[in-house]
Amino acid sequence: MNRKLAFANSVLLAFQTIRTHKMRAFLTVLGVIIGTGTIIGVSAILTGFDASITAILRSFGPNSIIVFKFPVGFRVHNLTPEERTRKTLTYESAVHIRERCPAVQSVSAMLFPGNNSLINVHAKGNDMYGVDLFGVEEAYARGSGQVDIHRGRFFSDEESRRRMPVAVIGQDIEKGLFAHTDPIGKAITVDGHELTVIGTMLRPAASFFGDQDQRVLLPYGTMRKLYPSARENAIVVQSYEGMLPQALDQVRTVLRIDRRVPYNQPDNFALSTADQMVSDFRQITSMTFLVMAVLSSVGLLVGGIGVMNIMLVSVTERTYEIGLRKAVGARRGDILLQFLLEAAALTGLGGAAGIVFGWVVSLISRVVFTSLPARVPLWSALLGVVVSLAVGLFFGLWPANKAARLDPVVALRYE
Numbered sequence: 001m002n003r004k005l006a007f008a009n010s011v012l013l014a015f016q017t018i019r020t021h022k023m024r025a026f027l028t029v030l031g032v033i034i035g036t037g038t039i040i041g042v043s044a045i046l047t048g049f050d051a052s053i054t055a056i057l058r059s060f061g062p063n064s065i066i067v068f069k070f071p072v073g074f075r076v077h078n079l080t081p082e083e084r085t086r087k088t089l090t091y092e093s094a095v096h097i098r099e100r101c102p103a104v105q106s107v108s109a110m111l112f113p114g115n116n117s118l119i120n121v122h123a124k125g126n127d128m129y130g131v132d133l134f135g136v137e138e139a140y141a142r143g144s145g146q147v148d149i150h151r152g153r154f155f156s157d158e159e160s161r162r163r164m165p166v167a168v169i170g171q172d173i174e175k176g177l178f179a180h181t182d183p184i185g186k187a188i189t190v191d192g193h194e195l196t197v198i199g200t201m202l203r204p205a206a207s208f209f210g211d212q213d214q215r216v217l218l219p220y221g222t223m224r225k226l227y228p229s230a231r232e233n234a235i236v237v238q239s240y241e242g243m244l245p246q247a248l249d250q251v252r253t254v255l256r257i258d259r260r261v262p263y264n265q266p267d268n269f270a271l272s273t274a275d276q277m278v279s280d281f282r283q284i285t286s287m288t289f290l291v292m293a294v295l296s297s298v299g300l301l302v303g304g305i306g307v308m309n310i311m312l313v314s315v316t317e318r319t320y321e322i323g324l325r326k327a328v329g330a331r332r333g334d335i336l337l338q339f340l341l342e343a344a345a346l347t348g349l350g351g352a353a354g355i356v357f358g359w360v361v362s363l364i365s366r367v368v369f370t371s372l373p374a375r376v377p378l379w380s381a382l383l384g385v386v387v388s389l390a391v392g393l394f395f396g397l398w399p400a401n402k403a404a405r406l407d408p409v410v411a412l413r414y415e
Contacts, residue, residue, distance in 0.1 A: 028310045029350030031303025032391060036351045036384045038296040040358020040376055045365050046285050048374035054278050062274060063105075063244050065251060067097075067235035071270040072277070086268050089233040091220070093258045097237060100254050103246035106238045108140035111223045113191070114230040121169075121216060122189040123177040131173070132215045133190060135223020140236055147217075150174070152184040152199035160219035168199040170213035190216055193226050244273065300387065303350065304395035311343050311399035319406065326406070336404040343396020344389050351388025355381050 066072050069086040070079060094109035112134050113119065119131040141147040141154040147168075155166050167188065174183055183197045195218070203213040223230065239247030248271055255261075255269050325335065355376075362374040 024310065025346055025349075028306045029303055029346055029353075031299045031301075031306060032347050032350035032388055033303075033354045033357060035296045035299030035301075035303060036354025036388050037357030037361065038299065038354075039293060039387075040355050040380050040384050041361030041365075042289065042292040042296070043380035044358060044362035044374045044376045046289055047377050047380075048362075048365070050282065050285055051373050053281055061238070063239045063241060063247075064274065065237040065239065065244070065248060066272045067093075067237060067251065067255070067269065068272065069269055071280070072234075072272045082268075087259065088231050089235060089269065090258075091233060093255060094233070094235045096254050096258055097235065097251055101237075101247060101250040103239050103243040103250055104237055105240045106139040106142050108137040108236045109220055110140065110234040110236055111135040111220055111227075111230055112232040112234075113223070113227045114232055119191045121173060121177065121191075123183075123186065126177050128173060128176045128214065130212075130214060131190065132170075133218070135218045135220040136236075137220050139238075140217075142238070146204050148202040148204065150200045150202045151182065152197070154199055155217075155219045160221040163221040163225040164219060165193070165195045165222060166198045166219065167195040168201060168217045169197055170201050170215035171203040172213045173216060174200045188216075195222075248273070300391055303347065304391045307343055307346055307392060308395040308399060310346075311339060311396050312402070314342070315339065315399050315403045315406075318403075323406065332404045335406075336400045339400035339403050340393060340396050343400065344392035347388045347392030347395075348385065351384050354388065355384050358384070 067089060069088060070083040091109050091111075094107050097104060098107040118129045119133050120127055120129045121131050137160060138154065138157045141149075147154060149168075150171065151174075152168070154168055155164070159166055167190065169177075169183065169188070177183070177188065178186065183200060186197050188195055188197055201213070201215065201217075218226070237247065237251055251271060252267065256267065259268055261268055358380075359376050362376050365374045
């Protein structure tokens with residue numbers, strides 16, 4: 001009971017001392033506040049960013065494979081010279097995957113126009129720029145997870161074979177060009193080519209194309225007709241439920257045969273899944289968080305040195321008090337505990353203020369970037385408290401030990 005009472009008295013004394021010197025205490029732990037607040041704020045932003053990007057990457061579905069000549073999504077390294085010179089994928093490879101892979105449910109080739117300039121769409125005197133234009137097959141609507149028809153319908157493989165001039169447009173294209181009218185059956189001009197709208201899509205909950213849904217999808221055959229020089233293909237593959245590993249092996253085998261890759265050479269193409277892209281992205285965010293944690297530790301170090309300096313001053317100022325306490329029976333451990341608790345209370349309050357600061361940063365980021373669901377994770381708040389207390393205990397150890405070793409006779413004679 002006496003030990004508990006002594007501990008409680010030490011805690012009370014620590015907070016009384018801090019309250020007596022409020023401004024000095026604030027300036028002392030300013031580095032701790034900034035360091036802890038930075039870690040909390042960065043972790044909140046990265047947590048929101050991770051949730052947003054992970055939703056986008058998983059939007060193609062857990063059973064989807066995106067085949068391209070190099071990995072898609074986030075990259076932890078730049079393209080190698082070998083990756084830059086790889087041959088493009090062909091439509092024939094998509095056909096072979098469809099024919100030879102029993103674990104594959106659907107396959108859609110995706111053809112890009114190969115035109116680096118901004119593509120515009122025009123209708124009824126209105127123009128929109130920065131259109132995401134590509135040609136796909138009917139299977140794309142079933143397997144990609146990116147097509148949710150709002151009005152009309154998606155085009156068929158028959159329309160692709162006949163190269164019909166039809167298009168399915170995204171939600172922002174529909175609103176921008178046909179705000180108060182039904183676009184089905186209306187004509188639009190895309191990059192100088194006249195097409196008929198047969199369907200519109202709702203904006204996906206998460207998409208590779210960002211917040212704006214400016215997609216214009218054409219039948220694959222129509223795309224080849226309008227852009228005869230286009231060569232850049234991707235292939236969207238959907239496996240049967242629970243058969244993704246088998247589908248990956250089968251698709252890899254077919255492509256290695258198609259592209260004549262020697263048995264002792266690595267793939268000259270890439271198979272990207274949602275889980276793999278999420279893993280690549282998290283490698284990048286973990287490195288970013290590590291760098292920010294190292295930079296934030298500078299603030300904690302400065303704050304810790306400030307705490308140690310102030311605690312040394314406090315020991316000098318309270319030398320007579322220490323001598324008096326020892327004279328009436330306080331042990332060395334009691335004095336050590338008193339000053340350690342004072343240092344820990346000082347940095348603990350700084351850590352709490354840092355958590356509030358980081359929380360405010362996360363709120364501001366959510367207001368400024370509405371698509372970024374920044375939130376303070378529980379682990380970062382707990383980590384902030386633990387680290388701030390640890391800083392106080394570590395940097396308060398020397399001053400506390402110095403106070404505990406004072407000779408009571410010499411301390412009582414100190415003026």
